[in-house]
Amino acid sequence: SGLLKGKRGLILGVANNRSIAYGIAKSARAHGAELALTYQGEALKKRVEPLAAELGGHLVGHCDVTEPETLDAVFAETERLFGTLDFVVHCIAFSNKDELDGRYVETTADNFTKTMFISCYSFTAVAQRAEKLMTNGGSLITLTYYGAEKWMPHYNVMGVAKAALEASVRYLAADLGPKAIRVNAISAGPIKTLAASGIGDFRYILKWNELNSPLRRTVTTDEVGDTGVYLVSDLSRGVTGEVHHVDAGYHIVG
């Protein structure tokens, strides 16, 4: 469809073709969006380059949110290419793997700070830069997980960071609403990606969701992608500050 025809979007967080960011990029492209993508480091560049080409998108550079100058460079390149920006998709999170297992109470100050910065603050850092390019209004989306709302095994400090991320969605939505910039999150059910492979007992969590979600299955990156299209399109023009679950209904059960 031409739902996103004429819309230009920046996608952050494609690591490979299993990434949620890739699922959203693919759906957005199928609905006519023009895309800019980033990669984190040279190793991932080799993975992301062919995916950007396949999507007819532009690679706008290396982005590591712990190096703010790389975010500045990416937004400068996006402005040079597009002029204005209609949407941004933020699919970035990180925590030390050895703290995504065992007990939350053991979290170190260093990993707490790092997890919060990369998984929560980076969305605000992105919003600051996006606001300047969204002169015709726009839509920002980020990815969260049910572990923000309820205790989940092994999610630990990432659950705390996702809770803060969901709160930041509400504060950003209030700040940017007067400029017709909407801010929403998708709370995705578990999907086997690179980031998920760091979480202890992940296969068990997938199985548990399969057995207990209302739809009796898990979700795919394509399904998250289609919801992403809705949230960045004008179909959702009345929606902001929302955390929208794409989890086969698990959140009403668990």
Ligand code: 0WD
């Ligand atoms: O079950 C899942 N997979 C769920 C994921 C359920 C619900 C939510 N999510 C969230 C994640 O927490 C994350 O916010 O979705 C988002 C995307 O994650 P993903 O698609 O599951 O995982 P992946 O394909 O690994 O993409 C995450 C990427 C990183 O990949 P790796 O695995 O190499 O860390 O986030 C990027 C990176 O490309 N990333 C960074 N980007 C810029 N600067 C940084 C950083 N410092 N750290 C990680």
